[in-house]
Amino acid sequence: MAKQTKKRQAQGETVDREKLYGVDEAIALVKQNATAKFDETVELAMNLGVDPRHADQMVRGVVSLPKGTGKDVRVAVFARGDKADEATKAGAEVVGAEDLMQEMQDGRSDFDRVIATPDMMGVVGRLGKVLGPKGLMPNPKLGTVTPNVGEAVKAAKSGQVEFRVEKAGIVHAGIGKASFPEADIRANFDAFIDAIVKAKPTGAKGKFVKKVALTSSMGPGVKVALEEIPGA
Template sequence: MAKLTKKQKSLNEKLGDNQALYGIDEAIQSLRDLSSTKFDETLEIAMNLGVDPRHADQMVRGMVVLPSGTGKTVKVAVFARGDKAEAALAAGADRVGAEDLLEDMQAGNLDYGRVIATPDMMGIVGRLGKVLGPKGLMPNPKLGTVTPNVADAVKAAKSGQIEFRVEKAGIIHGGLGKLSFSNEALRANFDAFVDAIVKAKPSGAKGKYVRKISLSTSMGPGLKVDVAQVHGG
């Protein structure tokens, strides 16, 4: 078993205090110092919000572009015809089609991170509701994935745009990039993600909105971030 460095021992002692609060930059650096895996871990965020998503006026959902990217390659499928199809391909879509793409997905070929459609294609896409819905891939106008501007939507998906959606317990999870990113790049992604959540505050939210924030890595512990450092919470 590898010996712990002085820095890791110090961090482990601090981790023994379940109430310890970390500054944002301190949490990012501490998780980096604690990481000992051989793969490039993802920095993950969990936010506890003062909402009950069972009520429509307390749902928190949307898209945010992480300025430093995600560190992942996103496969994008687009339902479009003619000029729109050509534009989607030129923008970097991995697969573009209509009835042929419908049949392909019905056959179980769903290895995509984002599905986009032009409005006129929703008659076809609607037939995939039971297939795409459970995977969170159903195109949605509110999320910008049903749009006549498919080229822009493809570019956004490829450049670090991610979807967020609050879960039943009022928690939102998200990936903020890889530990191979610089601390500054991860901080920029953190700020963009939290800012998007704050701006998405629903009308039905009561009391304190951002209640808790924790950062972790794929294999690391969760560190509580001082919410007082987050503006607009």
């Protein structure tokens, strides 16, 4: 067993790994233990009562966090002509068509979100093996295949977060930075929880939200009491 650092031991003394904390207390503990030399991301993880191997139990969607993520999101857009200009004006870092497809096939990956106009999906479709495993493939249901590329770029940069449940029934996302005020983290927490509960699939049986935990990039996990989670 790896030896704990003094810092990790000190963090462990402030958090009871078995206790279920109220949301506000959990947020305060996460901020208290975010002592790295960089602005740590506050991460929310949820264990859901679903088996995503079944199509009717998939949990996937997008949510706009009211206080933003604190992250500089780089956006790539597949578009031509006026739509390409619209994407550039909205702040997209990378805009292109077949040329961009070739760059991605050659390994370019300096982006966090990929958006495409509907007419470009014939080109983007060739990148399934490149973008699919990274969860970056544009999808109409997520608003990343749209004629309104300018709005989509602005949404991606202003705090929109995509979520997708993993094989073990876990969904997680960054909901802000440790430097955020506690009230801002709470607002983002509530928005993300609400989006997950509303995305409950028809095939989900029994208890939907099983566990919720908060942590920072380098800090200990803090379990959250489900009594404060609507729909849990």
